[in-house]
Amino acid sequence: MDPAELELLTQTLRKTMTTTAPGPALDAALAGLGWRELLAEFPGPAVATVFRLLGETGAHASALTDVVGSATLPYAGGRWVVWEYGAAVPGAGLDEELPLRPVAAPTGDPIALATGRRAVGWWLLGTGHAMLALARGHALDRVQFGRPLAAFQAVRHRLAETMVALEGAEAVLAAAEDDLGALLAKAAAGQAALTAARHCQQVLGGIGFTAEHPLHRHVRRAVVLDGLLCSARELTREAGALVRSRGTAPRLVQL
Numbered sequence: 001m002d003p004a005e006l007e008l009l010t011q012t013l014r015k016t017m018t019t020t021a022p023g024p025a026l027d028a029a030l031a032g033l034g035w036r037e038l039l040a041e042f043p044g045p046a047v048a049t050v051f052r053l054l055g056e057t058g059a060h061a062s063a064l065t066d067v068v069g070s071a072t073l074p075y076a077g078g079r080w081v082v083w084e085y086g087a088a089v090p091g092a093g094l095d096e097e098l099p100l101r102p103v104a105a106p107t108g109d110p111i112a113l114a115t116g117r118r119a120v121g122w123w124l125l126g127t128g129h130a131m132l133a134l135a136r137g138h139a140l141d142r143v144q145f146g147r148p149l150a151a152f153q154a155v156r157h158r159l160a161e162t163m164v165a166l167e168g169a170e171a172v173l174a175a176a177e178d179d180l181g182a183l184l185a186k187a188a189a190g191q192a193a194l195t196a197a198r199h200c201q202q203v204l205g206g207i208g209f210t211a212e213h214p215l216h217r218h219v220r221r222a223v224v225l226d227g228l229l230c231s232a233r234e235l236t237r238e239a240g241a242l243v244r245s246r247g248t249a250p251r252l253v254q255l
Contacts, residue, residue: 001042009038010049017057022097024085026061036066043115048173051119055126058217060098064123068116070108073100076227076234080106095224097217114182117229121173121182121189124225128166128189128196131218135159135200138207149203158199165192180242180250183235190232193222 001009012033020029030050038046050063062083065071071083081100136159139150149155169185169192176185197219201208208215226232243249 001045006045006049009045010053013050013053014057017053017059020059022059022061023099026059027063030061030063035063039066047115047119048122051122052126052129055123055128055221056130057126058130058214058221064116064119067119068111068113070106070111072103072106072108073111073116074106074113074229075102076231080104081228082107095217095220098221098224100224100228113229114179117182117186118173118176120225120229121169121176121186124186124189124193124222125166125169125173127218127222127225128162128169128193131193131196131200131215131222132159132162132166134213134215134218135162135203138204155203158203162192162196162199165195168192180239183239186229187232187235187239190226190235194226194232197222 013030016029016033017026020026035046035050047067054060054063062071062085064073065083073081073083075081080103082103083099084101085099136150139155139159140148142149144152150159169188172181172188173185176182200215201219204213204215207213210216230238
């Protein structure tokens with residue numbers, strides 16, 4: 001897939017995700033655009049593009065089950081959840097829009113964990129960028145003490161730290177090829193999204209807590225996605241234990 005084709009695909013997917021109701025309707029729209037065929041032929045660009053856009057637009061679809069091959073997914077704390085439309089009870093979870101329901105034990109075949117972690121990592125990255133865009137827009141538009149909010153050094157530092165975290169996570173996601181790389185990429189993306197949530201909430205101040213402002217939806221999405229397929233804290237510990245057992249730290253990117 002050349003850059004021009006990828007750009008056209010991105011524009012089409014973005015328009016679809018912003019004009020189609022999340023859930024089954026978006027599943028049908030993605031199927032009509034050839035999502036599964038694209039996933040089979042160009043898995044890397046397909047996963048990166050679709051899941052990043054899900055994060056940036058705040059949409060959701062069952063594309064993750066197409067990637068991992070099962071609706072039953074591991075969650076932080078040794079728990080399991082199932083992705084199933086119609087099964088979620090509104091208000092039962094932190095992000096009530098996502099159709100996740102806890103189950104006692106996994107069912108079905110083992111999932112493609114590394115591929116799933118890369119997918120959720122790109123989803124987290126898109127969510128982080130959505131929060132950064134909201135905070136940046138507020139900082140540029142809001143005037144305080146006769147100056148734009150973006151003129152204050154403390155605000156600019158928070159936005160800069162958020163951007164650095166997101167750019168670093170994107171670099172790890174782009175370089176991840178094996179199981180360890182996917183593990184580290186998911187951990188980096190989860191930490192970056194949580195950093196974005198913390199800093200962007202501070203920049204937005206009180207308005208960021210209101211139901212009328214969209215930030216709270218992205219914050220909840222970031223917290224839930226961080227726990228999906230194990231949290232950043234758990235994955236960091238897992239990576240550390242793996243390095244100790246091997247006695248060496250492999251290079252993520254071979255220069």
